[in-house]
Amino acid sequence: MKLRRDVFQAIADPTRRTIISLVALQAMTPGAIAEEFDFSRQTISKHIQILTECEILRQEQTGREIHYHLNPEKLKAIADFIEPYRKTWDERFDTLEAIMKNQPKRT
């Protein structure tokens, strides 16, 4: 069974958010990431796997080592996800304002 991987699900977990902020500073090996946590290496691997499946992290092989990089485009998608909703309200309120400015003033 293939699990549906949703970026919003990916960032819902605090450990995964910490991993994102670590990798944002510099590309890291899975071992270096795991050292930052008290959890078992397997737990961290699982989180890294989810982040990779969501394409938030990208693997790059350098010799024998694997480094994880951040995929900034995916993160931008998350930051922007609320914008269409905000824009809907913004335009609706602009219309409200325009209508009320055209209303005859009470005398």
Place this chain on the structure above:
Amino acid sequence: MEQKTKVTAQEGKQEVRISRVFGLPLESLFKAYVDPKIVEQWMGTKVIKLECKTHGSYHFETTDPKGNKHGFNGTIHEFEPNQKITRTFEMENTTFPVQLEFLEFQDINENNSKLEMLIVFKSVSDRDNLLKLPFAFGLNRAHDKLEELLSN
């Protein structure tokens, strides 16, 4: 540039906060929520019923560009003129559960006022699903209405 309409949706919370400062006197802003004719214009919807009072209710019907009708309704729990409206909001014939809305109207000065909306959802995922909705038809209608008004 500072955005006029601000939306905050904190992670893991089942609520959204919307705030907006209007270049309108408080009474004028509030009237836009109460007068059915005006509501119809800026919401791009038909107002079937709008009882602005405690224990009142409302029923709107929007027709999308394809001609499909979408019903919206809710109950008004609190109604204090020029101050607040507390109401529920339900999209008929959708899987979205009913949501609870707290609207607070504030006076800034004689020409400006502020609206703060707090929307509470049944669950975090219901909120996220709604935020992700491509509100395309609503947007288009708002555009059309604005152009109509400006060309008059």
